[in-house]
Amino acid sequence: MSVASTSAAAKGRTLVWFRKALRVHDNPALSRGTLHATACQPVFVLDPWFCQPSRVGANRMRFLLQSLRDLDAQLRARGSSLLVLHGEPRVVLPRACKKWRVDSVTWEHDIEPYAKIRDAAVRGALERAGVECHAASGHTLYDVDEMLEKCKGAPPTTYQGFFKIVDKMGAPNAPIDAMEKMPGSFASSDEETKALVQGVADAYGIPTLEDLGYEPLGDDEGFPGVGGETEGLRRLRLMLARKEWIGQFEKPSTNPTTRFHGLSQSGKTKPKSPFEIAAGRSKDGDASTSGAEALMIPSTTALSPYMKFGCVSPRVFYHELTAVYKELEGKHSKPPTSLMGQLMWREFYYLVAAGTKNFDKMEGNAICRQIPWKKDxxxxxxxxxxxxxxxxxxxxxxxxxxxxxxxxxxxxxxxxxxxxxxxxxxxxxxxxxxxxxxxxxxxxxxxxxxxxxxxxxxxxxxxxxxxxxxxxxxxxxxxxxxxxxxxxxxxxxxxxxxxxxxxxxxxxxxxxxxxxxxxxxxxxxxSAASKRCVDDIATAYAAHKDANAVAGKKRKASD
Incomplete structure (x- = not known):
């Protein structure tokens, strides 16, 4: 759909707070924040909570910094620029909005626990100051809150149950076109930017790994892929051009000894089940591949980092993949193992995570079996x-x-x-x-x-x-x-x-x-350790079954 079709566009001086949606294509928060704005300042806040090697490894941090540089280039090509502020968002953003006389702020909705606390603090401070705030859905195919409403209770914990919710939702919305021209930003020179940031943030600009306290990584070290929207879309389009490979793709059949590498036009399917492979009972014969050449065969899309940072829109992925499937006239793999199935697995986990209290813990998590794991x-x-x-x-x-x-x-x-x-x-x-x-x-x-x-x-x-x-x-x-x-x-x-x-x-x-x-x-x-583990989990499962039986009897007795 076009940018003009987005609802309730912001007006006046706006700020677009980038977090994960590090792209200009199909970015609802960016579209809302720029349409009809007299001036708009895109910002990214380098939060010290994340910027530490013990929490975010050097490879991911470098990918983020590369993505920020690419995003800045994309914005500059449209007459704007990305201002990267250093500091805590709950402190930096209220200061910025006050000093810069911001009327409204837009960002992308996030379900992670830390993000929910952070966003609530920022929203509260801004709204008390009279700044309008809006969080747009853009990291998933569907608005997670809308999907939760369709569940009418706890979200399904099976893929089949999830697809019943998907059927109720219909096809994801069409992607929003990337704008050709953006409103002017709040500063047009280095001197103006310096004055703009003074008293707002600890520092500004896109740093190096070393600036953030990381050990340096050489160009030939670490993660081989380059971060950013430009590379993500290039990889997506090269992958989508491999129509025969897409039609045959079944993720459980791909090779786990394949290293990350640049794209190739080759790619064949492998046996159906990893357990059958391990047992030597492949339905398709011997799929073993050996030698250095086999390590250079791509077996998955390698798009996951670009999806994680929002460099590639899931809706663009979905609709362009759907177009390829249409060309294949139904002669392609199907969910859950197909490429479309992988996109839907992502949606499945987001839905369950958003609707499950303590999803990231065993204790207090209603869907998680309570198992007496060792802490060795x-x-x-x-x-x-x-x-x-x-x-x-x-x-x-x-x-x-x-x-x-x-x-x-x-x-x-x-x-x-x-x-x-x-x-x-x-x-x-x-x-x-x-x-x-x-x-x-x-x-x-x-x-x-x-x-x-x-x-x-x-x-x-x-x-x-x-x-x-x-x-x-x-x-x-x-x-x-x-x-x-x-x-x-x-x-x-x-x-x-x-x-x-x-x-x-x-x-x-x-x-x-x-x-x-x-x-x-x-x-x-x-052999011995595996047998002990199986026995221990069997015991935990039996205890879970007994506890459910007791709970069921209590419920009946109280009826």
């Missing part, structure tokens, strides 16, 4: 620091820390290993590590996936465990992925690369990797 710091540190002694797990955790990204099945494997597969460590601990290190860390998706993978919610087949040895072998027989991220094992014979502790000592010495000296011995016996 030593075991957790071994997992977090890639010192478990299981090469597949350690290679994946090395990639996570080094690059800020993991294939979704690698995420499944390391999450299963930490929780219900081997170590029985609390999923909240793993969630926190992912939230810090992943470039695409998303509050709703990260918590939802950790509950799923720990069999705490959504998925309850706790007896289906990812093997830390056999699973990756089916994709990467020779262990090229392991050798890349764990060079200490680069000379280990393929027969032992996933189980180096089984190699005779002379073989270990020849490979330059003696287990227990150059590389750690396994911290658990997988």
């Amino acid at each position: 710091r030593e075991l957790f540190a071994a997992w977090e620091n890639a010192q478990t002694g299981f090469p597949w797990i350690d290679a994946a955790m090395t990639q996570l820390r080094r690059e800020g990204w993991l294939h979704h099945l690698a995420r499944h494997a390391v999450a299963c290993f930490l929780t219900r597969g081997d170590l029985f460590i609390h999923w909240e601990w793993g969630r926190d590590a992912f939230d810090r290190d992943l470039v695409d860390a998303d509050w709703a998706l990260n918590n939802g996936n950790w509950m799923w993978l720990s069999c705490s919610a959504f998925f309850y087949q706790y007896f289906r465990v990812y093997s830390p040895i056999a699973f990756a072998k089916k994709y990467d027989k020779d262990g090229q992925y392991v050798r890349h991220y764990l060079p200490v094992l680069k000379n280990m014979p393929s027969k032992y690369v996933y189980e180096p502790w089984l190699a005779p000592l002379d073989v270990q010495k020849k490979a330059g990797c003696v287990v227990g000296v150059d590389y750690p011995a396994p911290i658990v016996d997988h």
Whole structure:
């Protein structure tokens, strides 16, 4: 739809507060804040709560800074610019609105707990000062609050139940066109900007990683993708041009040993189920791919970081993908495993997260099974620091820390290993590590996936465990992925690369990797540990069933 169709446009001097929607295309908050405005100042506030390495890793912070630079370039091309203010939003924004005589402020709605507290504080201060505030929905396909109203109670916790709500909503709105020209900003020179910011913020401008207290990352280090709307849309359009690949895409069939890389026009489907693959029972035959070349085959869209920061609109993704499906005349994969299915999984988690109290915790979370997880710091540190002694797990955790990204099945494997597969460590601990290190860390998706993978919610087949040895072998027989991220094992014979502790000592010495000296011995016996985990979760499930039965009897007695 056109910008002119947005309702209740702001007037006078307006401020558009960017947070996640780091784009000019299909941005409802930006459209509302600029239409009919006499002057408009786009701002982003670098909140010290986020800007610390212990909370947001260097890879994600660099991606954010790149995205801010790209957004500034997009705005400048339209006659405006992005003013990046440093400080707490609840302090900086009221000061700015007072000094700059702002009439209204617009931003994108956010469901995260910290954001809700922050936004309420900002809104309260601004409205008390007579500034109009509006939060627009733009991070999801649908307005989450409208979807919750359709639920008429608690949101569904199954994908099938979710689609009943989607059917009630209809197709997502068409994207809003990016404007060609914006109203002038509040300052037109460096001197005017300096005077504008004085007394408002601690500092201003887009900093470097080092400015924020991070260790520097070289251009050839860390996450390989470049942040920003420009790159996100380029990647989206290149992906959508691969129509045959889109038609065949089934996410569970993609290769977890694939590293993040630039796009290619190649791409074939793989076996249907990761558990069938691990068991060697593929419906489509042997899908193993080995060698360095296999590592360069793209197996997913790699759009998740751009969706997380709102560099790419989900509605643009949806409608352009729908157009491709139309060209394929129905000859394409279907949800939940298709590309459209992945967009809908994102919506599913956002809906459940928005409608579930304490969604990011086990305690007080009505949909989360109460499981007596261990809190063993030593075991957790071994997992977090890639010192478990299981090469597949350690290679994946090395990639996570080094690059800020993991294939979704690698995420499944390391999450299963930490929780219900081997170590029985609390999923909240793993969630926190992912939230810090992943470039695409998303509050709703990260918590939802950790509950799923720990069999705490959504998925309850706790007896289906990812093997830390056999699973990756089916994709990467020779262990090229392991050798890349764990060079200490680069000379280990393929027969032992996933189980180096089984190699005779002379073989270990020849490979330059003696287990227990150059590389750690396994911290658990997988077979024994997995059996204990299954038994412990079975006990917790039985207790949950008994508690529900008792609660049901009490309800009947009170009727």
